[in-house]
Amino acid sequence: MQKDLAPYQKRKNMAEIGFVAGFLFIIVFVVLNVAFEYMTFYALFLIIGILLVLFGIGLFQWTQRKFKQEFLKTYLSDLIENGEFVPRKGFSRVQGLQPIDVYRSEFIEQADRFYSYDYLHGIIDGIKFESSDVHLQRLEYRTYTDSKGNTRRKRQYVTYFKGRVFQFDFNKNFDGCVLVLERYRPRSSRKYKKVDLESVDFNKKFKTYTTKEHTAFYILTPHFMESLMKVEKDNPGNVGFSFIDNKLYFALHKNRSTFSLRPFRKIDDRYLKSIHDEVEMIYEMVDDLKLNRNIFKEDS
Amino acid sequence: MPDYVIVIIILAVLFLVPVVWFIATMNSLRRLKVKVNEAESGIDVALTKRFDVLSKMVDTVKGYTKHEAETFEKVVKWRQNMPDEMTVKQKEEFMEKMNQVQADLNVVVENYPDLKAEKVFTNLQRSIGDVEEHLQASRRMYNANVSRLNSRIVSFPTILVAKQIHMEKQPFFEAEPSKRQDVKMSF
Known part of the structure; x- marks a missing residue:
């Protein structure tokens, strides 16, 4: 069973890492803006941060959809008669x-x-x-x-x-x-x-x-x-x-x-x-x- | 406003409050009594249904044993000698007599496996089980309403109104646990 779950766990990990990394980039952007004089390239942190967060959320939802459609569908129908x-x-x-x-x-x-x-x-x-x-x-x-x-x-x-x-x-x-x-x-x-x-x-x-x-x-x-x-x-x-x-x-x-x-x-x-x-x-x-x-x- | 008007208003209120309370309490007690009567008629309906199904069951087992048919005949005769409007006590007795017939029938069924296989009989058994459930529901509903009415009647100051309108405590419809065990259906 663990083997069947591994691909979903892997994708979910990637989604979570993407989300956390994106969040950190956004924090760095905020800290730089508050602590130092504003420079245009700081915006890069914000853009990368937002993209990573969006990537994380998107991948999480996709993984969830796949997990329900592929894994849970079979798992639940095995547990219930005519399920x-x-x-x-x-x-x-x-x-x-x-x-x-x-x-x-x-x-x-x-x-x-x-x-x-x-x-x-x-x-x-x-x-x-x-x-x-x-x-x-x-x-x-x-x-x-x-x-x-x-x-x-x-x-x-x-x-x-x-x-x-x-x-x-x-x-x-x-x-x-x-x-x-x-x-x-x-x-x-x-x-x-x-x-x-x-x-x-x-x-x-x-x-x-x-x-x-x-x-x-x-x-x-x-x-x-x-x-x-x-x-x-x-x-x-x-x-x-x-x-x-x-x-x-x-x-x-x-x-x-x-x-x-x-x-x-x-x-x-x-x-x-x-x-x-x-x-x-x-x-x-x-x-x-x-x-x-x-x-x-x-x-x- | 002149003083005498205030005095009249106070006196009117002092007179009206108890009158309104008396009427309201009297009406609520009568409503409860109506509910008790409705619940009691529910018991009548369930007892009649049970009697009908039992009579069909006895007809079905006649070919197997005469004893149950004779016992049931005695119940029929007993019922014929009773007034149409039976008291709660008489209804309890009626139910207990039917319990006995039903318990005897269960023994017959155990002794004749062919009977158990007969579709007509199994349908009747199912019906009697359902009728029994309805009877229990009616009994519980009656007792719940009686309990509500009795507890109101004995509490002060409602007891004053109850005495005025001659409302008395109503009897509970009891079913002895041992007798109830007798009618357990064996499917």
């Missing part, structure tokens, strides 16, 4: 398009800027799933006072969700919709009502909304509530679940991309283990939530 990883594809932001639109979960806020990539789908223990990285930003206006005392308004995009969204086939048929949310709230035209379940701990951790109270109790059995609490414990403060049209949607805010390479971090067995852990988490979800116990559905 397919498509780095340049993601969930849609428009209803009716394939793959699914991310707002189908009914708790993710409409974004002003929307990015989705690293689409992964497959079958785990007979359960179909789809997942994708999603990065959502909203436009905010910030007012501030400049040095001359004038009040100004600044436009900026603020990230409010960066993580992974999953859709699983659910093991029970049910009417109505249920949302189990920690940091989100319902975002739908449906009339959701808050419901308290019998578990005090669960009610403290999550807010449960439903269009049909009975369905909330039907889906959220005591065992299932415990499993959701366990998932939450592993990812505190960052999860949201919804149960709609016999599907389970799960959003996990991580504030980072799942499969992207990280600068100055080696592509080695440790890195592969982190990828493996991401897949393992999907297996655990299916197992913990007993999605593979399809006892109430007709054999299909």
Whole structure:
């Protein structure tokens, strides 16, 4: 495996060296300008510095693209039955398009800027799933006072969700919709009502909304509530679940991309283990939530 | 503003605040009671569904054993002697009787592997599993609503309103753990 990773590591090293060298050239340019009298040839340091930084960034992105398309595609499809990883594809932001639109979960806020990539789908223990990285930003206006005392308004995009969204086939048929949310709230035209379940701990951790109270109790059995609490414990403060049209949607805010390479971090067995852990988490979800116990559905 | 007007306003407020609070509390208690009743009717629906599926299952096993059919006949007769509107206690009893029939059926299934292979029977087993889940959901929903209502009724000052409108604590729908274990489905 290490042998397969070596070419990517080599290119990534070059990219990082280029970036650091470029940065150093720019620092030298600044130091020369501050410490000595200005001379035209100092600009050479700046130009070379900028070129090296651009080279570093470009090579890093190219390496990442190649790594995902060539290595991760095969690696992930080997780990998951019928698994397919498509780095340049993601969930849609428009209803009716394939793959699914991310707002189908009914708790993710409409974004002003929307990015989705690293689409992964497959079958785990007979359960179909789809997942994708999603990065959502909203436009905010910030007012501030400049040095001359004038009040100004600044436009900026603020990230409010960066993580992974999953859709699983659910093991029970049910009417109505249920949302189990920690940091989100319902975002739908449906009339959701808050419901308290019998578990005090669960009610403290999550807010449960439903269009049909009975369905909330039907889906959220005591065992299932415990499993959701366990998932939450592993990812505190960052999860949201919804149960709609016999599907389970799960959003996990991580504030980072799942499969992207990280600068100055080696592509080695440790890195592969982190990828493996991401897949393992999907297996655990299916197992913990007993999605593979399809006892109430007709054999299909 | 003349003093007497201020006094009238203060008296009106002192009178209105308790009246408004009384009406609001009374309405919220009645809303809770409606929710309890709705949840109870959910239990009725689930019990009826379970009874229907059980009767189909008993019909299917008739050819294999007569004992279960007789036990079920007793449950049917018991149900016929009960009023349409059963109390929570009677519903618990009804559920326990059905649990017993179901537990007996599970034993029959274990003794007759042919039965396990019959598609009609396996479909019924799947249905009864689902009905059982719905029954548990209805039971839990009922108990959660009863718990909310009862805890409000016993707390001060709501207890004053509850007494005025003759609202009493509602019984929980209990299911003994041992009885619940009996109905574990064996697939």
